[in-house]
Amino acid sequence: MNPNNFELVSTQACIVGESPLWSVLQQRWYWVDIPRKTIWSYDPATQSTHSWLCSEMVANIALTTAGTLIAAMESGIFHITLQDGPAVNASLLAALPEAGPGIRFNDGRCDRQGRYWSGTMFMDMAAARDIGNLYRYTTDDGLSVPVVSQLLTQNGLAWSPDGKTMYLSDSHPQRQLIWAFDYDTDSGTPHGQRVFADMTNMAGRPDGAAVDTDGCYWICANDGAAVVRFTPEGKVDRTISLPMKKPAMCSFGGSNLDELMITSINPDPQTPDAWAGQTLIIRPGAQGIAETLFPLDI
Incomplete structure (x- = not known):
């Protein structure tokens, strides 16, 4: 692919674009810019974008059954209602x-049953502090104890089509691993952690991910200017080159769930780079699975 095959969805580049998400009900995309504390939306029918400003950094979002959002932010997990104007009700x-200086949530989404998951990280990656934890949240049980610990830069959360395999990555340069877990769909408990793929000797680090209907795992190769598809056996079978060096997360959507939205990072906004921080849509020849909604009655 070349840049002419990419649909640029906004002229506003993100600093750290993350958590792309397709709403089947609303037929629109959502994503966030973490440092700018901003939630974005894109309506493909009108090709229009809108943004909302949050009171603190929002790392990831998920859709709820109430038509609202659940979000992992700096101080905790919030219910987000998007207002008509530029603000949110959180x-x-x-x-x-x-919660404390230098710590925030990072990657997150719902499992196939609608439980919300998100992990934490120490933002100064040069410090290489493995204090990140992965949490589960439900309305009945609240926030769990750490389910997976000693993470440097938590990323790559995704579930197989049947929900029985959970994927998790650590994108820190000292790790660059993707793990698979057996997943108890009744209790929401991962076990049997094993290395699914080691990207140490590949171009790019394993960042955010999505799963298609074939059970293949698509992951953004941060610093590698590509999105990579792994088979369920952990073998690379496709690599799509991208025009930005630091793709951050991908997600399937569109009316047929055959589009892949890819967000990216602009590490130095003062350095001219036409593609850094941009949000793109490609059609990779695969179909995704609609995100499960978080059950919420309001």
């Missing part, structure tokens, strides 16, 4: 026990 659902 109410705290669960405080982050380890």
Whole structure:
């Protein structure tokens, strides 16, 4: 592919674009810019974008059954209602026990049953502090104890089509691993952690991910200017080159769930780079699975 095959969805480049998400009900895309504390949306029918400003950094979002959002932010997990104007109504659902300077949530999404998952990280990656934890949140049980610990830069959360395999990556340069877990769909408990893929000797680090209907795992190769598809056996069978060096996360959507939105990072906004931080849509020849909604009655 070349840049002419990419659909640029906004002229506003992100600093750290993350958490692309397709709403089947609303037929629109959502994503976030973490440092700018911003939630974005894109309506492909009108080719229009809109943004909302949050009170603190929002790392990832998921859709709820109420037509609203659940979001992992700096101080905890919030219920987000998007207003008509540029602001949001945010109410705290669960405080982050380890909240403090330099710590925030990172990657997250719902499992196939609608449980919300998100992990934490220490933002100064040069410090290489493995204090990140992966949490599960439900309205009945609240925020879990750490389910996976000692993470440097948590990323890559995704589930197989049947929900029985959970994927998780650590994108820190000292790790660059993708793990698979057996996943108990009744209790929402991962076990049997094993290395699914080691990207140490590949171009790019494993960042955000998505799964298609064939059970293949698509992951952004941060610093590698590509998105890579792994088979369920952990073998690379496709690599799509991208015009930006640091793609961050990908997600399937569109009316037929055959589009892949890819967000990216602009590490130095003062350095001219036409593609850094841009949000793109490609059609990779695969079909995704609609995100499960988080059950929420309001």
